[in-house]
Amino acid sequence: EIVLTQSPGTLSLSPGERATLSCRASQSVSSSYLAWYQQKPGQAPRLLIYGASSRATGIPDRFSGSGSGTDFTLTISRLEPEDFAVYYCQQYGSSPPGFTFGGGTKVEIK
Amino acid sequence: EVQLVESGGGLVKPGGSLRLSCAASGFTFSSYSMNWVRQAPGKGLEWVSSISSSSSYIYYADSVKGRFTISRDNAKNSLYLQMNSLRAEDTAVYYCARVAKPSWFVFANWFDPWGQGTLVTVSS
Numbered sequence: 098e099i100v101l102t103q104s105p106g107t108l109s110l111s112p113g114e115r116a117t118l119s120c121r122a123s124q125s126v127s128s129s130y131l132a133w134y135q136q137k138p139g140q141a142p143r144l145l146i147y148g149a150s151s152r153a154t155g156i157p158d159r160f161s162g163s164g165s166g167t168d169f170t171l172t173i174s175r176l177e178p179e180d181f182a183v184y185y186c187q188q189y190g191s192s193p194p195g196f197t198f199g200g201g202t203k204v205e206i207k
Numbered sequence: 208e209v210q211l212v213e214s215g216g217g218l219v220k221p222g223g224s225l226r227l228s229c230a231a232s233g234f235t236f237s238s239y240s241m242n243w244v245r246q247a248p249g250k251g252l253e254w255v256s257s258i259s260s261s262s263s264y265i266y267y268a269d270s271v272k273g274r275f276t277i278s279r280d281n282a283k284n285s286l287y288l289q290m291n292s293l294r295a296e297d298t299a300v301y302y303c304a305r306v307a308k309p310s311w312f313v314f315a316n317w318f319d320p321w322g323q324g325t326l327v328t329v330s331s
Binding site: 130132134136140141142143144147153185187189190191192193194195196197198199200201 | 244302312321
């Protein structure tokens with residue numbers, strides 16, 4: 098089973114600043130089968146990135162994903178007020194159990 | 208518009224049972240694998256179970272194996288989760304989620320979209 102570790106647990110930043118979120122896998126994630134989701138309080142997760150670097154439909158280009166193998170990064174180039182939320186990475190594509198999530202990174206207003 | 212709407216959550220005593228439903232609309236339900244994901248209060252996301260488009264392949268997280276049963280009715284565009292022998296640690300919001308693309312391999316794709324979730328509380 099692939100274990101995903103996200104860091105930091107909490108990121109305190111101001112609007113306009115750059116956010117860099119990390120997701121590290123316990124073993125290589127095949128074909129960059131990694132997704133990122135955003136979740137706001139009381140809401141369902143929303144897809145941001147799939148395939149490690151492809152933006153989902155309607156996602157602003159200030160969100161970008163990168164990485165391969167065991168190290169992946171979600172970058173928010175300039176934080177907008179609506180970006181303060183919890184972010185989760187997810188791996189897919191492996192043998193059962195084929196879906197695992199990281200523990201999440203909370204991006205909070207400094 | 209693609210939509211997933213969960214129902215069936217509520218308060219149940221330890222050892223009790225509950226059946227969750229997820230009504231799908233806006234897409235060809237029978238072509239997509241479907242999933243349940245849960246989130247305990249204040250915690251992260253946990254994958255619970257997946258079912259292939261024709262119900263041929265079914266998978267469970269170890270934490271629910273033997274207690275939960277996933278099923279679907281393609282004629283009714285509905286997904287279900289039968290939860291038995293419920294424990295306090297099963298308390299969570301349960302989300303129904305579709306894989307993004309049809310595929311023979313249940314784990315081939317990310318989740319998109321998600322339903323709004325239904326809260327299950329297990330307490331005496």
